[in-house]
Amino acid sequence: MRHAWSGVRASAVVVALAAVASSCSALGGSSEEAGDDEVVLVVHNSFALPDELIADFEQDSGLTLTIRESGDAGELTNKLVLTKSDPIGDVAFGVDNAFASRALEEGVFETNEATWPAGVDAYALDGDLDDVLAPVDNGNVCVNVDTTYFEERGLQPPTSLADLADARFKNLFVTPSAATSSPGLAFLLATIAQYGDEWPAYWDRLMANGTRIASSWTDAYQVDFTQGGGSGDRPVVTSYDSSPAFTVPEGGTESTTAALLDTCFLQVEYAGVLTGAANPGGAREVIEWLLSAEVQAALPESMYVFPTRDGVELPAAWASYAVRPTDPKTVDPAEIAGRRDAWLQEWTEITTR
Amino acid sequence: MKRLVALAGLAALPVVVLGGFFVLPVAGMVARGFWPDGAFDPGAVAEVLGRPRVHRVLWFTVWTSTVATVAAVLLGVPAAYVLYRLKFVGRSVVRGLLLVPFVLPTVVVGVAFRQLLREGGPLGGLGLDGTPAGIVAALVFFNVAVVIRTVGAAWEGLDRRPGEAAAALGASPATVFRTVTLPALRPSIVGAASVVFLFCATAFGVVLTLGGSRYASVETEIYLLTTNLLDLPAAAALSVVQLVVVVGLLAISARARRTPDAAVARTTAPPLRVRRSDVPQVVLTAVLLAVVATPVAALVVGSLRDAGADGGWTLDHYRDLVATPDGPFSVSAADALLTSLRTAVDATWMSLLLGGLVAVTVTRRSRGRAERRLRGVLDGFFMLPLGVSAVTLGFGFLITLDRPPLDLRDSPLLVPVAQALVALPLVVRTLVPVLAGLDDRQRQAAASLGAGPLRAFATVDLPAVWRPLLAAAGFAFAVSLGEFGATSFLARDAEPTLPVVIYRLIGRPGLDDYGTALAASVVLAATTAVVMLAVERLRVPAVGAF
Numbered sequence: 001m002r003h004a005w006s007g008v009r010a011s012a013v014v015v016a017l018a019a020v021a022s023s024c025s026a027l028g029g030s031s032e033e034a035g036d037d038e039v040v041l042v043v044h045n046s047f048a049l050p051d052e053l054i055a056d057f058e059q060d061s062g063l064t065l066t067i068r069e070s071g072d073a074g075e076l077t078n079k080l081v082l083t084k085s086d087p088i089g090d091v092a093f094g095v096d097n098a099f100a101s102r103a104l105e106e107g108v109f110e111t112n113e114a115t116w117p118a119g120v121d122a123y124a125l126d127g128d129l130d131d132v133l134a135p136v137d138n139g140n141v142c143v144n145v146d147t148t149y150f151e152e153r154g155l156q157p158p159t160s161l162a163d164l165a166d167a168r169f170k171n172l173f174v175t176p177s178a179a180t181s182s183p184g185l186a187f188l189l190a191t192i193a194q195y196g197d198e199w200p201a202y203w204d205r206l207m208a209n210g211t212r213i214a215s216s217w218t219d220a221y222q223v224d225f226t227q228g229g230g231s232g233d234r235p236v237v238t239s240y241d242s243s244p245a246f247t248v249p250e251g252g253t254e255s256t257t258a259a260l261l262d263t264c265f266l267q268v269e270y271a272g273v274l275t276g277a278a279n280p281g282g283a284r285e286v287i288e289w290l291l292s293a294e295v296q297a298a299l300p301e302s303m304y305v306f307p308t309r310d311g312v313e314l315p316a317a318w319a320s321y322a323v324r325p326t327d328p329k330t331v332d333p334a335e336i337a338g339r340r341d342a343w344l345q346e347w348t349e350i351t352t353r
Numbered sequence: 354m355k356r357l358v359a360l361a362g363l364a365a366l367p368v369v370v371l372g373g374f375f376v377l378p379v380a381g382m383v384a385r386g387f388w389p390d391g392a393f394d395p396g397a398v399a400e401v402l403g404r405p406r407v408h409r410v411l412w413f414t415v416w417t418s419t420v421a422t423v424a425a426v427l428l429g430v431p432a433a434y435v436l437y438r439l440k441f442v443g444r445s446v447v448r449g450l451l452l453v454p455f456v457l458p459t460v461v462v463g464v465a466f467r468q469l470l471r472e473g474g475p476l477g478g479l480g481l482d483g484t485p486a487g488i489v490a491a492l493v494f495f496n497v498a499v500v501i502r503t504v505g506a507a508w509e510g511l512d513r514r515p516g517e518a519a520a521a522l523g524a525s526p527a528t529v530f531r532t533v534t535l536p537a538l539r540p541s542i543v544g545a546a547s548v549v550f551l552f553c554a555t556a557f558g559v560v561l562t563l564g565g566s567r568y569a570s571v572e573t574e575i576y577l578l579t580t581n582l583l584d585l586p587a588a589a590a591l592s593v594v595q596l597v598v599v600v601g602l603l604a605i606s607a608r609a610r611r612t613p614d615a616a617v618a619r620t621t622a623p624p625l626r627v628r629r630s631d632v633p634q635v636v637l638t639a640v641l642l643a644v645v646a647t648p649v650a651a652l653v654v655g656s657l658r659d660a661g662a663d664g665g666w667t668l669d670h671y672r673d674l675v676a677t678p679d680g681p682f683s684v685s686a687a688d689a690l691l692t693s694l695r696t697a698v699d700a701t702w703m704s705l706l707l708g709g710l711v712a713v714t715v716t717r718r719s720r721g722r723a724e725r726r727l728r729g730v731l732d733g734f735f736m737l738p739l740g741v742s743a744v745t746l747g748f749g750f751l752i753t754l755d756r757p758p759l760d761l762r763d764s765p766l767l768v769p770v771a772q773a774l775v776a777l778p779l780v781v782r783t784l785v786p787v788l789a790g791l792d793d794r795q796r797q798a799a800a801s802l803g804a805g806p807l808r809a810f811a812t813v814d815l816p817a818v819w820r821p822l823l824a825a826a827g828f829a830f831a832v833s834l835g836e837f838g839a840t841s842f843l844a845r846d847a848e849p850t851l852p853v854v855i856y857r858l859i860g861r862p863g864l865d866d867y868g869t870a871l872a873a874s875v876v877l878a879a880t881t882a883v884v885m886l887a888v889e890r891l892r893v894p895a896v897g898a899f
Binding site for chain 2: 045046048068069071072074075078079081082083086088102177179180213214215216217218219222223224228232233304340341344348351352
């Protein structure tokens with residue numbers, strides 16, 4: 001009898017579970033609404049924009065915007081390359097200047113007629129003669145210092161890449177890995193821009209000077225940096241030129257950190273129409289929308305990057321505290337595409353020795 | 354003949370699903386590596402296997418996973434005894450809480466671990482930061498619950514009388530454990546250990562965060578090769594190595610798992626009060642709980658701290674979770690939690706359906722060697738998703754499921770199916786020891802009394818299996834809630850799950866986002882704990898019913 005009873009109980013549980021499943025399943029509610037008026041935007045995982053802007057776009061254009069997220073810049077680029085014969089969307093945003101050449105070589109993007117507002121052209125990708133990739137935003141990866149740390153000790157903070165390898169600043173620097181982190185790679189590229197083929201010798205000195213390699217920006221800034229969330233023990237960190245805007249104490253008038261403007265590497269993120277897009281017209285409209293004054297003005301607060309368009313007003317904290325380098329370091333995108341793998345391999349050898 | 358048809362009928366659905374959503378994508382991705390430019394070129398793959406770095410990565414993966422698995426078993430088995438055979442206040446709460454680490458996003462816990470272990474941190478004195486020992490500790494932290502739950506579920510249903518008989522004949526407790534209890538538990542211990550090993554060997558976030566660039570596992574290496582370097586031959590080589598190792602491991606564990614005899618009683622032995630001889634196990638369990646609680650406590654504390662070096666206490670991060678529509682994120686964490694829960698419901702029923710069919714198929718009594726072997730192969734086949742890189746699977750989805758009849762890469766089905774595949778081995782490993790332990794003569798008796806196959810299943814199998822089934826459901830739900838790897842490598846529409854939102858938040862260069870990510874992790878953990886407690890509640894009346 002007992003067994004029969006637990007059998008009944010078990011069936012009751014199964015029925016109950018089935019009822020729960022059918023009522024709050026994710027499958028039921030999602031009907032495909034594909035059509036001529038749908039446009040699919042593939043983005044990297046840092047993409048974010050206010051809802052109203054997306055609603056405005058849909059209203060003005062009459063298109064339904066589907067946003068599909070696809071990993072970080074590198075993962076996004078490689079997915080686009082692998083699916084180029086059958087693209088996963090109409091338009092992609094988030095390929096940056098460290099990966100753009102690979103995408104262009106592989107023919108991931110096709111030419112489009114999008115018009116660029118003033119200022120955007122200054123960030124165009126070197127070697128992209130047909131303006132296939134529209135520069136949507138930019139930012140610099142710069143070494144940041146905790147100014148309070150050095151003030152308290154009556155010391156001069158480092159100011160250049162060379163200083164980071166100086167014994168005065170031993171065991172003070174933490175940087176994310178170039179192999180696993182996009183700012184980490186940008187910092188490696190900055191050192192390559194500065195030292196050319198001598199960069200391995202510089203990294204030898206850097207490692208000998210007690211540089212710590214963290215796995216990600218989060219890890220470096222939030223765990224190891226003295227001004228980060230975790231109150232770490234390293235006052236020098238690889239971060240962004242906008243970072244000092246976030247370390248202004250409440251009620252204070254001065255940031256507790258500063259970006260070293262001679263150590264910066266420019267990162268630009270692009271948008272382009274995918275080859276074989278189902279809706280190329282809609283894709284072009286999306287690109288023009290990304291370059292519109294409204295979206296460009298929302299970039300700093302939404303994605304922590306600077307607009308490429310001229311005449312866009314920055315948030316107050318950014319305008320006051322995010323000092324930008326006038327002449328950031330750059331490396332020819334074609335050279336990055338050709339040599340990145342070799343560089344990373346050598347870098348990994350040096351840093352794990 | 355009829356038997357084989359029945360076998361094929363039961364196995365058809367799981368085999369088709371696994372074929373379409375696992376074999377095809379993985380094969381597609383590996384093929385890209387072997388045919389780099391359309392021409393077959395295995396040389397590139399072979400060359401990769403000669404690289405010293407690949408050897409280093411392989412060795413690192415094998416030894417860290419082995420050590421972590423052994424540690425998880427050594428710590429988990431005594432805890433399973435305490436939590437499933439002894440009676441004490443708050444037992445079900447502790448059981449529910451123990452599953453929390455299992456669902457926490459590895460990226461967040463990785464950071465929490467580093468904050469504890471770094472120089473100058475609360476546990477900095479141990480010198481574990483950036484060492485393999487730190488990685489192993491984190492792997493144990495994540496996986497010990499698998500051992501406790503799988504072994505506990507089997508232990509709970511173990512007939513106590515053989516042990517009592519041995520004791521009455523003069524066997525010491527140690528002898529009883531060694532000669533009676535352990536052999537009966539062996540299938541579930543080996544099953545749990547193989548699952549844990551696979552989880553450790555394919556751990557991604559933990560190794561990436563704690564290993565820095567110095568230590569890499571096969572899984573993180575495949576990730577780098579695929580997403581960063583687009584070196585597909587190398588990624589394919591490592592994927593194949595992964596497969597070979599996993600198949601070898603499964604063959605060994607299948608041998609060790611073979612059930613000695615029908616040991617599963619259809620009743621649950623009532624839990625005993627704690628005796629003096631239980632003290633070592635109880636102490637060990639308490640220590641384990643404390644160790645597991647430390648990183649969780651660090652998360653909670655972090656989520657309540659204001660950003661900045663000298664922050665005070667605040668609830669702001671929790672407020673940020675709900676208020677977003679005008680903020681930068683198009684979904685609030687609350688919406689993401691809802692998406693997570695819905696996906697988890699789907700993933701749970703899918704994995705229970707598939708896992709149930711698989712478990713029934715592989716545990717039916719075989720006639721002849723060939724049939725037994727076939728069932729054994731099926732059993733191993735469904736363990737494979739655990740052992741293969743989520744990156745390879747995710748990219749494989751994109752390049753293979755893009756044309757009819759499998760034009761599914763944008764389907765809302767994809768995420769729950771991927772998660773169900775990850776949970777499937779856990780469901781199978783929880784159910785199989787119980788079903789295999791049933792004496793087939795009971796089914797025969799039912800049949801000779803006139804019961805059809807369904808009726809026999811309902812009166813013989815179901816009563817024994819429904820409790821492990823609930824345990825498996827809880828597991829699958831938890832896996833789905835916390836699953837990040839496979840989910841993140843699929844192209845998704847704008848409705849992200851909570852772990853994905855947490856990952857986004859934690860990577861953003863704003864100080865407050867970090868606190869919000871911690872708060873979201875705490876919410877995820879709390880949700881899991883509540884769900885697990887509800888499942889435990891469902892079990893309680895049954896235990897007390899007789």
